[in-house]
Amino acid sequence: MKNQITTIAFDADDTLWENEQYFREAELNFAKLFPHLAASEVVKALFDIEMKNLKIYGYGIKGFMLCMIETASLLSNEKIDHQLIYHIFDIGHKLLQKPIVLLDGIEATLLHLHGKYRLVMATKGDLLDQERKLEKSGLAKYFHHIEVMSDKQPRHYQKLIKHLDCKPENFLMIGNSRRSDIVPVLALNAFAIEVPYHTTWVHELHEEPIEHPNFVSVTSIDQIIPLL
Numbered sequence: 750m751k752n753q754i755t756t757i758a759f760d761a762d763d764t765l766w767e768n769e770q771y772f773r774e775a776e777l778n779f780a781k782l783f784p785h786l787a788a789s790e791v792v793k794a795l796f797d798i799e800m801k802n803l804k805i806y807g808y809g810i811k812g813f814m815l816c817m818i819e820t821a822s823l824l825s826n827e828k829i830d831h832q833l834i835y836h837i838f839d840i841g842h843k844l845l846q847k848p849i850v851l852l853d854g855i856e857a858t859l860l861h862l863h864g865k866y867r868l869v870m871a872t873k874g875d876l877l878d879q880e881r882k883l884e885k886s887g888l889a890k891y892f893h894h895i896e897v898m899s900d901k902q903p904r905h906y907q908k909l910i911k912h913l914d915c916k917p918e919n920f921l922m923i924g925n926s927r928r929s930d931i932v933p934v935l936a937l938n939a940f941a942i943e944v945p946y947h948t949t950w951v952h953e954l955h956e957e958p959i960e961h962p963n964f965v966s967v968t969s970i971d972q973i974i975p976l977l
């Protein structure tokens with residue numbers, strides 16, 4: 750791997766910094782707005798609405814807020830009151846102002862790789878929100894290029910790799926989600942390293958084992974240093 754790679758792309762949410770647990774917290778706060786229903790029932794209804802709208806809203810907090818409103822309307826038999834809407838906006842606005850907490854070892858790893866490889870950040874989500882997080886993180890200085898992607902299918906990676914004047918055999922993706930960061934990258938015969946995070950959104954789960962010569966799984970980010 751070491752001799753072939755020229756460009757390393759990092760996923761952002763739950764690879765560079767904490768993210769998923771904020772969404773899980775937000776879902777539970779949303780569920781509390783419906784005390785007559787089981788939290789699991791509310792969370793499931795919200796997830797179904799998110800899946801229905803994913804193609805038109807894409808990923809990110811603004812789409813999540815619209816999905817909460819739609820779910821609330823559904824759960825209140827379309828008799829949603831403005832107090833409920835106010836609480837939903839509050840949940841969303843709090844998500845948009847969460848502090849950026851870097852994951853252990855991430856800055857030391859970027860410092861080690863910087864200058865040796867061309868480093869890229871490749872993430873899904875809302876453009877403005879991801880820019881905010883990157884700026885607050887203090888990590889922008891390590892990255893040659895930032896790509897906020899509408900989705901992470903093989904064709905989106907193909908476009909990114911082409912844009913970087915790179916080839917799949919010289920490209921390595923590092924991320925926490927098998928579905929978004931690993932499987933589509935291996936489909937192009939590029940390299941992929943998985944660094945799992947303790948919480949994964951149901952939508953990002955990928956249960957099947959992965960067997961590919963270009964795939965490595967590590968338990969913490971600093972374990973990639975001896976590999977590169």
Ligand SMILES: [Mg+2]
Binds near residue numbers: 764924
């Ligand atoms: Mg991620």
